[in-house]
Amino acid sequence: xxxxxxxxxxxxxxxxxxxxxxxxxxxxxxxxxxxxxxxxxxxxxxxxxxxxxxxxxxxxxxxxxxxxxxxxxxxxxxxxxxxxxxxxxxxxxxxxxxxxxxxxxxxxxxxxxxxxxxxxxxxxxxxxxxxxxxxxxxxxxxxxxxxxxxxx
Amino acid sequence: xxxxxxxxxxxxxxxxxxxxxxxxxxxxxxxxxxxxxxxxxxxxxxxxxxxxxxxxxxxxxxxxxxxxxxxxxxxxxxxxxxxxxxxxxxxxxxxxxxxxxxxxxxxxxxxxxxxxxxxxxxxxxxxxxxxxxxxxxxxxxxxxxxxxxxxx
Numbered sequence: 001x002x003x004x005x006x007x008x009x010x011x012x013x014x015x016x017x018x019x020x021x022x023x024x025x026x027x028x029x030x031x032x033x034x035x036x037x038x039x040x041x042x043x044x045x046x047x048x049x050x051x052x053x054x055x056x057x058x059x060x061x062x063x064x065x066x067x068x069x070x071x072x073x074x075x076x077x078x079x080x081x082x083x084x085x086x087x088x089x090x091x092x093x094x095x096x097x098x099x100x101x102x103x104x105x106x107x108x109x110x111x112x113x114x115x116x117x118x119x120x121x122x123x124x125x126x127x128x129x130x131x132x133x134x135x136x137x138x139x140x141x142x143x144x145x146x147x148x149x150x151x152x
Numbered sequence: 153x154x155x156x157x158x159x160x161x162x163x164x165x166x167x168x169x170x171x172x173x174x175x176x177x178x179x180x181x182x183x184x185x186x187x188x189x190x191x192x193x194x195x196x197x198x199x200x201x202x203x204x205x206x207x208x209x210x211x212x213x214x215x216x217x218x219x220x221x222x223x224x225x226x227x228x229x230x231x232x233x234x235x236x237x238x239x240x241x242x243x244x245x246x247x248x249x250x251x252x253x254x255x256x257x258x259x260x261x262x263x264x265x266x267x268x269x270x271x272x273x274x275x276x277x278x279x280x281x282x283x284x285x286x287x288x289x290x291x292x293x294x295x296x297x298x299x300x301x302x303x304x
Contacts, residue, residue, distance in 0.1 A: 019292035026299040032219035067184035124298040136291035140171035146276040
């Protein structure tokens with residue numbers, strides 16, 4: 001954090017935390033409704049997203065991203081592999097290294113869920129003005145940029 | 153949705169879904185880091201939040217809110233009761249009805265996690281202008297209002 005005056009009040013931080021928590025709660029709740037049509041749990045869906053974003057990952061790398069125990073992640077991957085969503089692939093140059101690879105069926109689940117979320121969001125934005133949509137988008141982009149800094 | 157022109161493009165909806173998903177991913181990831189200090193899992197924390205927001209709830213009501221199977225929610229509540237976070241309370245007028253009541257220890261966990269999240273958010277907002285903070289807040293409030301409509 002810089003040394004200048006903060007561009008926000010304590011009250012705004014409290015409100016922002018609450019609003020973000022509520023949006024997250026609603027989106028997760030909606031996400032579970034959508035996922036109920038698939039043989040997949042919310043943590044499995046999160047793992048698919050990390051694999052889509054980062055490409056093939058070892059179980060250790062995935063555990064670290066998700067902040068889950070190695071054994072929990074192994075269980076998660078076992079069940080997704082049994083469901084045909086991912087597969088374990090050996091590294092060509094170092095056969096001791098095994099990575100998790102997203103299969104077409106896993107990509108299809110992500111696509112379907114994302115499309116359902118877009119439809120849901122679109123239905124919630126009908127009372128926004130174009131300026132409000134633009135403001136929300138640019139504020140969220142800025143927030144994500146700041147959050148990405150301690151991500152790697 | 154109304155019949156007027158939509159105040160957004162398909163491209164903006166796609167971006168908004170992605171930005172919200174990423175913010176959610178970061179906040180959940182951070183949340184797990186914070187929760188790692190407590191004997192509690194992310195779904196347990198979500199259950200505590202619903203109880204704090206709605207007051208005492210039956211397992212059936214909590215299952216419906218969380219879109220989890222009745223048996224999954226029962227397991228969740230059993231573990232939270234064993235940890236002293238919640239307790240089962242019989243309805244005074246109808247002894248067949250059992251509700252889940254949030255205990256002081258459960259409230260303390262919510263308070264600690266929320267305080268950690270506020271500190272995290274404050275550290276991420278130092279590059280925002282006061283106007284950007286205000287825009288983000290009002291856009292999120294509007295989104296939550298719209299999302300609450302199909303919540304009950």
